[in-house]
Amino acid sequence: MGQSIRNELIRVLIASDATFLSGEEISRKVGVSRAAIWKHIEELRQEGYEIEARPRHGYRLVYRPDRVAPEEIYPHLQTVAFGREIRYLVQTDSTQIVAHQWAREGAPEGAIVIAEEQHQGRGRMGRVWHSPPQTGIWMSVILRPPIPLSHAPHLTLLASVAVRRALAKLTELPVKIKWPNDLLINGKKVCGILTELRGEQDQIHYVIVGMGINVNAQVADWPDWLKEVGTSLRHELGRPIHRASLLAEILAELEQSYQGYLERGFAPIREEWQQMAGILGEQITARTSQGSYTGIAEQLNEHGALLLRTEQGVVPVYSAEIEWQGDSSGEN
Structure with a gap:
């Protein structure tokens, strides 16, 4: 319950676009008492949210920490x-x-x-x-x-x-x-x-x-x-x-x-x-568990395999390490 109140409180503060909302208005929108709103605002402040309180004006959100909560x-x-x-x-x-x-x-x-x-x-x-x-x-x-x-x-x-x-x-x-x-x-x-x-x-x-x-x-x-x-x-x-x-x-x-x-x-x-894709039409090397293949990356087939045109013919590649001249990404 507490988490859903916090979610709704932050949603209301964000939607106000940094304008003041009275405690009564916030209480009505969130659906809890003004005392509960005050308690949750204090918790949010401790987590890095800057919420300004002004007598006779109410609360407004000034700063939000960059969280993915x-x-x-x-x-x-x-x-x-x-x-x-x-x-x-x-x-x-x-x-x-x-x-x-x-x-x-x-x-x-x-x-x-x-x-x-x-x-x-x-x-x-x-x-x-x-x-x-x-x-x-x-x-x-x-x-x-x-x-x-x-x-x-x-x-x-x-x-x-x-x-x-x-x-x-x-x-x-x-x-x-x-x-x-x-x-x-x-x-x-x-x-x-x-x-x-x-x-x-x-x-x-x-x-x-x-x-x-x-x-x-x-x-x-x-x-x-x-x-x-x-x-x-x-x-x-x-x-x-x-x-x-x-x-x-x-x-x-x-x-x-x-x-x-x-x-x-x-x-x-x-x-x-x-x-x-930044790879189609390029000459690449595909290193697979069955060996390495070099050729032109043409397209995907209906199974999602990369079709590679090599000197020996078209090879479907399902899993591989790919290298080509325009790539500096390696593996992170």
């Missing part, structure tokens, strides 16, 4: 299901681990795990994702898609299209997709997407779509190896971004893409992915 996300949500259930952690080893546990316990579709900091953030093939505190979006989304197991690779491509769309919409930066799970700006990695699932035979029990996005990281503070391959939205824009607003936009695009996929299939996702 539920009370900061909810006022911006435009979704039906995605992000409506949130587990928020100040610190965690990995949001993927927490999301797997929650999914096994019966978490609803669209539930998310979000953290301010990860100690063991996971990328593809067991790599560590650099996740410094309060600088990025470290999130895992739980899905329960009614699709065959063989279609699971579609979801990574769907997520990359949706996240790219949200980043480009809010920043107008030239975000490109690197197959299958990275987003690049000027050849450097700004986001990684990791899709994991649990299922048996041809049935999917649940899917966890994890993402790590470098939002407000100061690249100058990164280790040298990371500066060479990665970037952040703040570094590219020259200004910080409100993370909760961006997160809500990502969830809106993700839900829209997911519902469209369930209704219309993979073809629209495939087409948009190919338009936004």
Whole structure:
């Protein structure tokens, strides 16, 4: 109950657009006593919110700390299901681990795990994702898609299209997709997407779509190896971004893409992915568990595999490390 009061209180203060609201008006809108409003305002102040109180005028929100707590996300949500259930952690080893546990316990579709900091953030093939505190979006989304197991690779491509769309919409930066799970700006990695699932035979029990996005990281503070391959939205824009607003936009695009996929299939996702990929038409090297292949990246097939035209013919690549001349992203 206390959390829902806080959520509604912050929503009301944000909606007032920094104008004063009387304690009586806030009490009426939130649905609790003025004494309860005062108590929650004091708690918010202790967490870094600056709320001005003026006799005969009331309260107004002056400053919001950059947090991705539920009370900061909810006022911006435009979704039906995605992000409506949130587990928020100040610190965690990995949001993927927490999301797997929650999914096994019966978490609803669209539930998310979000953290301010990860100690063991996971990328593809067991790599560590650099996740410094309060600088990025470290999130895992739980899905329960009614699709065959063989279609699971579609979801990574769907997520990359949706996240790219949200980043480009809010920043107008030239975000490109690197197959299958990275987003690049000027050849450097700004986001990684990791899709994991649990299922048996041809049935999917649940899917966890994890993402790590470098939002407000100061690249100058990164280790040298990371500066060479990665970037952040703040570094590219020259200004910080409100993370909760961006997160809500990502969830809106993700839900829209997911519902469209369930209704219309993979073809629209495939087409948009190919338009936004920075790799098609380029000569690349794909290092797979079966060996390395060099050739021209042509398109995706209906299964989500990258078709590579080599001297030996067209090779479908399902999982690989991709290298090409225009890429400096490596793996973060």
